[in-house]
Amino acid sequence: MAKLLSANCRVSRFLQTFRSCPARGFSSVSLKGRSCLTLKDFTSEEIKKMLWVSADLKHRIKHENEYLPLLRGKSLAMIFEKRSTRTRMSTETGFALLGGHPCFLTTQDIHMGVNENNKDTAQVLSGLCDIILARVYCHSTLEELDKEASIPIINGLSDLYHPxxxxxxxxxxxxxxxxxxxxxxxxxxxxxxxxxxxxxxxxxxxxxxxxxxxxxxxxxxxxxxxxxxxxxxxxxxxxxxxxxxxxxxxxxxxxxxxxVSMGQEDxxxxxxxxxxxxxxxxxxxxxxxxxxxxxxxxxxxxxxxxxxxxxxxxxxxxxxAENRKWTIMGLMVSLLTDYNPKIPMIKF
Incomplete structure (x- = not known):
């Protein structure tokens, strides 16, 4: 009973953060087709829109038990040069929960940077999937992928940023x-x-x-x-x-x-x-x-x-850690669709 009451309190607190808050024009903010390599590239309104979408998905899926196949028919390439728990699980399960097909790719699975340069990899994946999330050592790798790809690129972590x-x-x-x-x-x-x-x-x-x-x-x-x-x-x-x-x-x-980050063990x-x-x-x-x-x-x-x-x-x-899932879902939905949240705008 104590656990149930605690959970209900958390839901109530969550609801209070967006109840009765007007959207104030944020519905017109569109991020579709953009890449996300660093939050430096986004305005305060755009970041707030990402968070609003994330809160909406969390409320509707987790608390209202809705099924929202917003990414049905879409595929995601997940390139991981570095190991991960939260980034991999949040992205893979989140994309699938939205009806999409995530593909997990390590350096042992694809030729990128070994038998095939980043330019060619970006162009090939642009024809095979709808979006790429890459967790890499060097930020320049992401910049090259973004330059050569015709689909959105998400920074899953680099040496410079972790948006x-x-x-x-x-x-x-x-x-x-x-x-x-x-x-x-x-x-x-x-x-x-x-x-x-x-x-x-x-x-x-x-x-x-x-x-x-x-x-x-x-x-x-x-x-x-x-x-x-x-x-x-x-x-x-x-x-x-x-x-x-x-x-x-x-x-x-x-x-x-x-x-001591990965690669700094020495x-x-x-x-x-x-x-x-x-x-x-x-x-x-x-x-x-x-x-x-x-x-x-x-x-x-x-x-x-x-x-x-x-x-x-x-x-x-x-x-x-749990919110890594809802926010990556919110980001991917924002970059791939013109989805507008159903809940009122959350307070910032």
Whole structure:
């Protein structure tokens, strides 16, 4: 009974985030035919439309048990140079749930980059499927695929950006807080691809961003310059420091990620030493706002966040992981169709 009541409360909270909110012209925003390599390329209205579609699909499929074959007859090529749990499962099951046919392809399954160049692969797949999601080492691979393909390309992760993770984070925070506008998010960790994606989108959603990285692990300078411009344009705060406690102070959300990404295994010993003092604990949260929560894109290691925070009621990591599915579904529907949500516009 307790579990049932808890589930009902979550559904009620979810409904409250979009009830009685007018669409305000967002129905006219179309993303059909676009690619998504970085959220830098999208306006605040376009990102909000993605999230609105995602919330709509989640409500109608999960809570109303509707069957929505919006992608029936369409096929998806999933190119994975890197292994994955959440990206693979969310994309593969989500595309199938919408009536489409996903094809999972590793470097052992196709010739891309070995016996066939990226240009030829992009043109071949453009004639065989409707959309490509690629999880790659180098962002330039995605840019080449996008240049040569005649179908949308989605960045499933690259060394520079991880946009689909940020969409899931935004939906999770919107569900929890009821709105994104005015939140302060503190990133405590490496200046990596996930952080870069936060920096390309936070200001557009009215989110203040505080960043703590060890010296030598700051975000890319070009990304920082873009983020500073966006922050000024949208009237939000962007703050950088090397002190984790300074970044956490008065924050609503504490976020971290792995300190040793795939391909950096040789640097592990040095990185663990350089990131000493960056583990997120309840002490870190003690200087944050009373309603602070925690996010991590997973997989997580103990040195990044301790069990007391990770498994606490403040941790949103598992709803965040589930929302990877609803937001990738929302993104794919947005890029492939002119679908407009049936629920009222969610609050931002």
């Amino acid at each position: 689909i993770q940020i969409l899931a984070d935004f939906l999770t925070l919107q569900e929890h807080y009821g709105s994104l506008n005015g939140l302060t998010v503190s990133w405590i960790g490496d200046g990596n691809n996930v952080l870069h994606s936060f920096m390309m989108a936070a200001a557009k959603m009215g989110i203040h961003l505080k960043i703590a990285t060890p010296k030598g692990y700051e975000p890319e300078e070009s990304v920082l310059q873009d983020a500073q411009r966006l922050s000024k344009q949208h009237g939000t705060q962007l703050f950088l420091t090397s002190d984790p406690m300074e970044a956490a102070r008065d924050s609503n959300v504490l976020v971290t990620d792995t300190w 640097e592990k010993k040095k990185r663990l030493n350089d990131f000493r003092g960056y583990q997120i604990t309840m002490q870190t949260g003690s200087v944050a706002k009373p309603d602070w929560t925690f996010l991590h894109c997973l997989p997580r290691k103990m040195e990044e966040v301790d069990d007391q925070v990770f498994y606490s009621s403040r941790s949103l990591v598992f709803p965040e």
